[in-house]
Amino acid sequence: MGLTIAEKILSQHIVDGEMIKGTEIGIRIDQTLTQDATGTMAYLEFEAMGVDRVKTERSVAYIDHNTLQSGFENADDHRFIGSIAKKHGIYFSRPGNGICHQVHLERFGKPGKTLIGSDSHTPTGGGIGMFACGAGGLDVAVAMGGGAYYITCPECVRVNLKNKLSDWVSAKDVILEVLRILTVKGGVGKVIEYGGEGVKSLTVPERATITNMGAELGATTSIFPSDEITLEFLKAQGRAEDWVEIKADDDAVYDKVIEIDLAALKPMAACPHSPDNIKAIKELGSKKIDQVCIGSCTNSSFIDLMKVATILKGKTCHPDVSLAIAPGSKQVFTMLAQNGALADLISAGARILECACGPCIGMGQSPNSNGVSLRTFNRNFEGRSGTADGQVYLVSPEVAAVSALTGVFTDPTEYLGEMPEFKIPEHFLINDNMVEPPASVEDADKVEILRGPNIKPFPVTTPLDESINADVILKVGDNITTDHIMPAGAKILPYRSNIPYLSQFCFGVCDTTFPKRALEAGKGIVVGGANYGQGSSREHAALVPLYLGIKAVLVKSFARIHRSNLINAGILPLTFEYEADYDAIDQGDTLEMPDVRECIINDKPILIKNVTKGTVIPVKSELSGRAKDILLAGGLLNYTKEQSK
Ligand code: MIC
């Protein structure tokens, strides 16, 4: 039987378990990446593990999220990460060098390799044929120390692309179509693999737009073949030697096949407040807009911004629209400056931001009250923009640019004429002067680690209790994102290395009284609906509830990375045996799980007593042997330390 692309890479990297779908496997990790908002914590964890030098082929620490520096906190964190990277064999991409996923694709990604990153959009690397997953910081720390990364051996969905995109229809519209079909839960436990003749018409950055936003499907990762297009991109990046061919066997077996006719796609938008709330731009009529933001790890490549510059050239953005543009990397930014496109953007009225995540994570450029904001980003969760009632629509750069001119939702296929050809340059501008190599093994001892006062120790994890008896401090609905659990944004993000401070904002979008009530109770349980914890990889969404005394989270279903983060933090993740039982628990109820530790050890069914209602609710833990050991040890850090004794 033939193999899929994912199966080929996984079978070359498996170090624990067997390639049986649905079972847990451990894979060797070739490359890691971190960004600063999750990185400080990841490096504190790496330090706590006591490993001198990373054991990966390439580990890179990026600074791209917290670049506002409205106080000393972020600048201190940058110095901390820079110094720890230098000491432990990690390359350091300095602030100003660009967004981790964009830069990694340009300069470091290699087809056929495995990559994990402490950021959920790490699957961007799938655009160049990597098996690339988002992970919690602790998982990345373990991988840097040479440990395996554990995932559920995924099912594989094949998306067959045929024909090619029409003028001004974009890779973003491809992934919006996949999101329309599969929804934000549709990718859970799956790899989304792209194939068919349509693949040939997509460049690596376009493929990366698609795999990037596969994160919004909840997928383990998304991947494209590595073919002559990949080679062309690597050549243009001066890295032809990194190319290997990877394609699925003709007789590879997929669990599901989806057909997409690229030629039939029209420009679309993901409407508030979910990336799968898809409508055609035409359907939205001529709704008035207030803001346009172009950039993010989804859509800030050289060609994306060249298209935008071409559309804006010689024009002025609409008087009622504020237009912000953040190029994805220093490479993109410099090339736009050198070829004059930057001048076209500036003179059209664009507010040029530094190449970083910026408005995508609410670091500035929050829209006006109830403002309609068109963004080329990947997430439009409620409140994420920094404006509680902001209405964020996710669109392609083409839609964003034309709409910035007209001031209303505008379909570029109707507004613009024939599209000129946009070709990947034969040679990108290569200058890695903002990537600091690590110190040599001999010099590593001399490197001093620079720590600012904002860095606080992470919360103490404790081995799983014999029994849990606690109140439901919060009950929430379906599709709760990590932006609900642990919001980001300009006011909070600087405190990512300060869990006690962050805890005041936990679940702020749902219920601002939660932190106080949780602390007062001393221990508690959170109850949620389906797809709980979707979105970001931030382990803070587990560490902060841990700090607030949360012992267990009971939901209809979990998003993959968040569930691992809960286990890594030593919080028990449980799901209802019967989803209808969700209605049998109210906020404030007291729940009892007698002998839960013993039930976990011996695989006995777990029955929760709802003391308030006098009912009994069967729940599942579905823990692998390793996950059990992690919980029993009180989290991954304790477990890893025990293992290395
Ligand atoms: C995001 O897009 O939500 C982030 C910010 O990049 C996160 C990481 C974080 O919370 O620091 C992610 O996607 O993992």
Ligand code: SF4
């Ligand atoms: Fe940065 Fe936004 Fe990409 Fe997250 S989704 S890595 S915040 S650009």
